[in-house]
Amino acid sequence: MTSETLVITSDSLLAAEAARLAAASGVTVEECPDAVGALRRWQRSPLVLVGTDLLAELASLRPPRRDGVYVVGWGSTGEPMLRAALEVGAETLLELPSAEAVVAGLLADVSDGEGGDGLVIGVLGGSGGAGATTYAAALASLGSERGPALLVDADRLGPGAARVLGLDELPGVTWGDLGQTAGRLGGRALREAVPHVGSLGLLGWPGSDASPPGPEIVREVLAAARRGHDLVVVDLPRESALGTEALLTGCDVVLVVVRANVTGTASAAKLISRLPERDRLRVVVRGRAAEPEAVGRALGLPVVASMPDQRGLSEAIDLGLGPVRSKRAPLARAAAEVLTRCRVRAGAMAA
Ligand SMILES: Nc1ncnc2c1ncn2[C@@H]1O[C@H](COP(=O)(O)OP(=O)(O)OP(=O)(O)O)[C@@H](O)[C@H]1O
Ligand SMILES: [Mg+2]
Structure with missing residues (x-):
């Protein structure tokens, strides 16, 4: 497993925001702008952030269940989004910019190598x-x-x-x-x-x-x-x-x-x-x-x-x-x- 966070989005603004928050926490992100490519790297990262733009497509590919998956997007997210988020096994939906601190916290945990092991x-x-x-x-x-x-x-x-x-x-x-x-x-x-x-x-x-x-x-x-x-x-x-x-x-x-x-x-x-x-x-x-x-x-x-x-x-x-x-x-x-x-x-x- 790498220590890089996988960010799955073709939204360059969202990718830049994730990279910014990651840099502040001292971690790097691996950007992946397409759902099929993401599937190949799906199991490798301790943390996966799925952009709402690629969520439906990723859900249709039925990625294997794993921990540490979060959906991130701008503004409010509706019910179809929630269903797709459940299908990819996400822990929760995070709406930026209000959830910025939460995303930063997740990234900080990765930088510490914290696997919930205490x-x-x-x-x-x-x-x-x-x-x-x-x-x-x-x-x-x-x-x-x-x-x-x-x-x-x-x-x-x-x-x-x-x-x-x-x-x-x-x-x-x-x-x-x-x-x-x-x-x-x-x-x-x-x-x-x-x-x-x-x-x-x-x-x-x-x-x-x-x-x-x-x-x-x-x-x-x-x-x-x-x-x-x-x-x-x-x-x-x-x-x-x-x-x-x-x-x-x-x-x-x-x-x-x-x-x-x-x-x-x-x-x-x-x-x-x-x-x-x-x-x-x-x-x-x-x-x-x-x-x-x-x-x-x-x-x-x-x-x-x-x-x-x-x-x-x-x-x-x-x-x-x-x-x-x-x-x-x-x-x-x-x-x-x-x-x-x-x-x-x-x-x-x-x-
Ligand atoms: N191993 C010990 N040997 C001697 N004195 C002790 C020991 N453990 C605790 N005490 C003393 O016993 C008193 C009660 O201890 P403590 O507050 O730890 O108990 P507690 O079970 O947490 O009590 P409470 O019911 O108030 O929560 C304190 O004065 C403490 O210094
Ligand atoms: Mg006590």
Whole structure:
């Protein structure tokens, strides 16, 4: 596969506009002014932009199904166009000039070689104060040493993942800004817009009250986050204000942090019984009052890591030192263990 975007159009203005946007994103385009010629190159490019001028002709040639096909044209596009777009398997119709930013985002993703490959790990507390936010922050923090990582704070009512990471004073985009997003969000654009230090970013909440984004936005944001980062960790809410369904289905794996005692396990069992997609769930045990295996058996789920309570952790976080001060500390070890397992995955996490 080449890294060039294939632009299928005989409209020289449209081709020039695509080339301009591509140049701004640091990528090149391969122009193809006829549908038959396009068919030959159809499978080679990560991204294909089909001009509305050649769409009907291309649809009549029945190109094979593939991802990453978008239809672009000037002004409004009618129903026959929509039908043809469906026939070529396009993701969506983009009307220029209004969709300029969306096209630029798509091209930027190509320039990053983003194939939607990042791993998305959800973290959920089995009971209140179990340590989910702290564990999620540790995962993202350690993960960022290997490549771009994003911690997504999806718990509007929690004390805030930003504070745990020590990123609460930094400027950048929050859920409050994304609530209005229409259309596809670029992975790189999101990565650059959120508050970040080095390769660790955070998507959190604005200081003032923001209305929670709907499931469509949640899905779009998680997909963009995955495209723009090697690792995305989502601090999930137990009582959801955001669409829980959209959040959970956006994660490759969901780790439930469970306190190793009777109350913690009972509470986690109740929560787990309400969750869909049980085969994505894994357990991280915190504390030593009960054996991790016993907790796993009681919940009927695999335990992927366990850790004793870490002395001085709350104090270190309060001082803004972050969740991972020493790699040898229990929290860091338990996070590293899960990251190693996840990297062995092929599509799903190895239990
Ligand atoms: N591994 C750990 N060892 C010791 N203390 C911890 C550990 N993890 C979290 N804590 C402490 O427990 C408290 C709750 O942690 P945290 O906010 O991460 O839990 P949570 O499950 O996200 O809670 P909430 O229900 O509020 O979302 C904090 O004071 C935190 O510092
Ligand atoms: Mg929390």
